[in-house]
Amino acid sequence: MENSESNTITFEALKSFCKQAYEAVGVPEQEAEIVSDLLVRSDLRGIETHGVMRLPTYIQRLEKNYVRKKCEFNIIRQKGATATISTNGSMGHVVSQKAMNLAVSLAEIYGVSWVSVKDSSHFGAAGLFSMMATEKDMIGYVCSNSAPLMAPYGGREKILGNNPLSYAFPSDKYPPVIVDFSCSVVSAGRLHLKRKKGEKIPLGWAVDSNGLPTDDPYQGTEGGGSLAPVGAHKGYGLAVANEMLSALLSGGMWSKNIINLHRPDPSGIQGTCHSFMVIDPECFIGRESFKKSADDYIATIKGSKTARGVAEIFMPGEIEARTEARRLEEGIPISKPTVDELVALAKRLNLSIPEFSH
Numbered sequence: 001m002e003n004s005e006s007n008t009i010t011f012e013a014l015k016s017f018c019k020q021a022y023e024a025v026g027v028p029e030q031e032a033e034i035v036s037d038l039l040v041r042s043d044l045r046g047i048e049t050h051g052v053m054r055l056p057t058y059i060q061r062l063e064k065n066y067v068r069k070k071c072e073f074n075i076i077r078q079k080g081a082t083a084t085i086s087t088n089g090s091m092g093h094v095v096s097q098k099a100m101n102l103a104v105s106l107a108e109i110y111g112v113s114w115v116s117v118k119d120s121s122h123f124g125a126a127g128l129f130s131m132m133a134t135e136k137d138m139i140g141y142v143c144s145n146s147a148p149l150m151a152p153y154g155g156r157e158k159i160l161g162n163n164p165l166s167y168a169f170p171s172d173k174y175p176p177v178i179v180d181f182s183c184s185v186v187s188a189g190r191l192h193l194k195r196k197k198g199e200k201i202p203l204g205w206a207v208d209s210n211g212l213p214t215d216d217p218y219q220g221t222e223g224g225g226s227l228a229p230v231g232a233h234k235g236y237g238l239a240v241a242n243e244m245l246s247a248l249l250s251g252g253m254w255s256k257n258i259i260n261l262h263r264p265d266p267s268g269i270q271g272t273c274h275s276f277m278v279i280d281p282e283c284f285i286g287r288e289s290f291k292k293s294a295d296d297y298i299a300t301i302k303g304s305k306t307a308r309g310v311a312e313i314f315m316p317g318e319i320e321a322r323t324e325a326r327r328l329e330e331g332i333p334i335s336k337p338t339v340d341e342l343v344a345l346a347k348r349l350n351l352s353i354p355e356f357s358h
């Protein structure tokens with residue numbers, strides 16, 4: 001049992017509930033299947049901040065027509081291994097899966113590909129999309145902008161998103177290496193979760209409206225403060241690069257023009273932009289050789305000396321892979337506040353209550 005304050009549910013049961021909720025508000029079956037799978041997969045891998053705790057917000061935005069129920073995927077430019085997509089406010093999860101599929105198929109032809117998407121919306125965990133390339137033994141890269149949550153280094157105005165990025169590398173015996181994080185010390189979702197649980201945050205995660213460190217999750221988000229960039233000027237630099245590579249390159253919206261998922265009066269599409277790159281190792285060392293080298297590389301890092309008191313060195317993505325394997329067997333623990341919200345959503349949409357066990 002992972003957490004006594006949570007209820008457990010199987011991957012399939014939770015996905016089925018999410019799918020019913022999406023279909024109940026008019027999302028077509030195939031798209032409901034894609035977004036539900038990705039959402040629940042986040043919880044399966046332990047990325048609670050970008051899993052079903054977001055479902056009530058996503059559903060509400062669909063109901064208010066702030067997000068298109070049926071996705072658009074308009075290729076507005078295509079040349080060789082590159083494409084630019086406009087989605088007119090479609091669901092970020094669905095368009096990102098389509099965009100990564102396109103990038104993989106272009107890399108199969110050209111060896112390297114790049115697909116940029118504009119006018120999208122929140123896509124959840126970046127790593128779910130970069131990982132898709134590793135299923136074909138290729139290397140995946142994803143970056144995105146997001147609604148402003150961070151001040152630039154040396155500033156106090158919240159004008160930058162925490163703009164996540166993810167790299168995914170195939171390996172042979174080990175799980176693929178998945179580097180997947182945002183450019184803030186923690187994601188806004190972690191602050192929302194702490195707030196829901198009534199907990200304080202460690203100093204260093206966020207600053208208040210005066211730019212001073214705060215332990216109050218509300219002050220660091222809606223209360224007027226900002227998330228703190230990870231590694232000071234370095235995280236700030238990465239956030240800038242991710243927005244330039246996604247929004248400026250696709251001709252989409254950036255900085256304050258991106259609408260916050262939680263703003264009560266969204267007046268239009270969120271406008272998030274993403275970019276997807278795939279590299280086929282076959283054009284370099286070869287797919288099989290790359291995977292074998294990756295295994296040697298991973299073994300070298302994991303075999304290196306641990307710091308005092310540390311039992312094991314993990315590769316990026318390894319903890320999530322273990323969590324996934326365990327939760328497929330034991331079920332996914334969902335925290336009490338999220339369970340309550342899902343039950344309330346089920347009642348409101350006239351759906352069967354999801355089957356949680358204690």
Ligand SMILES: NC(=O)c1ccc[n+]([C@@H]2O[C@H](COP(=O)([O-])OP(=O)(O)OC[C@H]3O[C@@H](n4cnc5c(N)ncnc54)[C@H](O)[C@@H]3O)[C@@H](O)[C@H]2O)c1
Pocket residue numbers: 047049050122123124125126127144145146162163164165166178179180181182183184185186187188190313314315316317318319320
């Ligand atoms: N869509 C958006 O706008 C948005 C914004 C922010 C974050 N996110 C997503 O939220 C998720 C969490 O982001 P985050 O910034 O909180 O990341 P995080 O701080 O949870 O770091 C996650 C990364 O660190 C690795 N990691 C964690 N502990 C490790 C350890 N002990 N040893 C080795 N590696 C370890 C993980 O494997 C993963 O690659 C990500 O999936 C990210 O894409 C999305």
